Amino acid sequence: MDGTLVDTEPYWMAAETALVESFGGSWSHADALQLVGSGLLDSAVILQNAGVAMEAEAIVSHLTDVVQNSLRTQGVPFRPGAQELLRDLRDAGVPTGLVTMSLRRMALSVVDLIDFEPFDIVVAGDDVDNPKPHPEPYLQAAALLDIDIAEAIVIEDSPTGVRAGLASGALTLAVPHIVSLDGLGAHELWPTLDGRGSVDLVDLHQRRSAVMGATR
Structure with a gap:
């Protein structure tokens, strides 16, 4: 879905960056690319290693909420074709x-x-x-x-x-x-x-x- 049907990867990356920075860490574009296409719990472990002090399920729920809000407020950019x-x-x-x-x-x-x-x-x-x-x-x-x-x-x-x-x-x-x-x-x-x-x-x-x- 993300990247094939809709171009939501920028929303995910922005949500990840804000979350990591809220715990005093840093999150680069290269860091975000590691998560493209990965399972959310696997991604949550990587975010924990970047300093996010939350349970994996809580990270997944938080990111999903943030991205869904971005879709509601900024629209859904469907991929060409x-x-x-x-x-x-x-x-x-x-x-x-x-x-x-x-x-x-x-x-x-x-x-x-x-x-x-x-x-x-x-x-x-x-x-x-x-x-x-x-x-x-x-x-x-x-x-x-x-x-x-x-x-x-x-x-x-x-x-x-x-x-x-x-x-x-x-x-x-x-x-x-x-x-x-x-x-x-x-x-x-x-x-x-x-x-x-x-x-x-x-x-x-x-x-x-x-x-x-x-x-x-």
């Missing part, structure tokens, strides 16, 4: 799921701002025992959609997410935003979703399936 691609997939009858390490309440608040029903299912950070880069989030999504994970395309913007997609066995499409995704082994890398539609994803899956079949 993301909503259009989702609408085209829905019109084509392709099952879709949102897999995010944000809390479910955060994910649903963003989904509610889309003026059509974009997803069949949502898997959030508090729905799984093992966050990305573990494959569990994507395997759970495939099970909820009642599909074979090998038939799925995972679209990710973070190294952690790309690793989770690959580990799950899904065809993994990298669309970088804040951090580079070069050299991570993604099956394909697109610079943007802008101008892409369901036919592009079908073509990608058919091409990759043909390559995999030829190498067996």
Whole structure:
């Protein structure tokens, strides 16, 4: 969600910086990049190590509240082409799921701002025992959609997410935003979703399936 569907990473980074500084610490852009795509509890541990004297669950709840308030007051900056691609997939009858390490309440608040029903299912950070880069989030999504994970395309913007997609066995499409995704082994890398539609994803899956079949 964050970085692929919506550009909320600046909101998260601002919330992290304010929290660390409130405990007398410092938080750089490089520090913030460590957390992109990570599970919230994993991120909370890093923030604790930066001097935030709060329980991990309290850190997660606080950051989620701050970011949700930013979304309400400053708006939701959707990533180029993301909503259009989702609408085209829905019109084509392709099952879709949102897999995010944000809390479910955060994910649903963003989904509610889309003026059509974009997803069949949502898997959030508090729905799984093992966050990305573990494959569990994507395997759970495939099970909820009642599909074979090998038939799925995972679209990710973070190294952690790309690793989770690959580990799950899904065809993994990298669309970088804040951090580079070069050299991570993604099956394909697109610079943007802008101008892409369901036919592009079908073509990608058919091409990759043909390559995999030829190498067996």
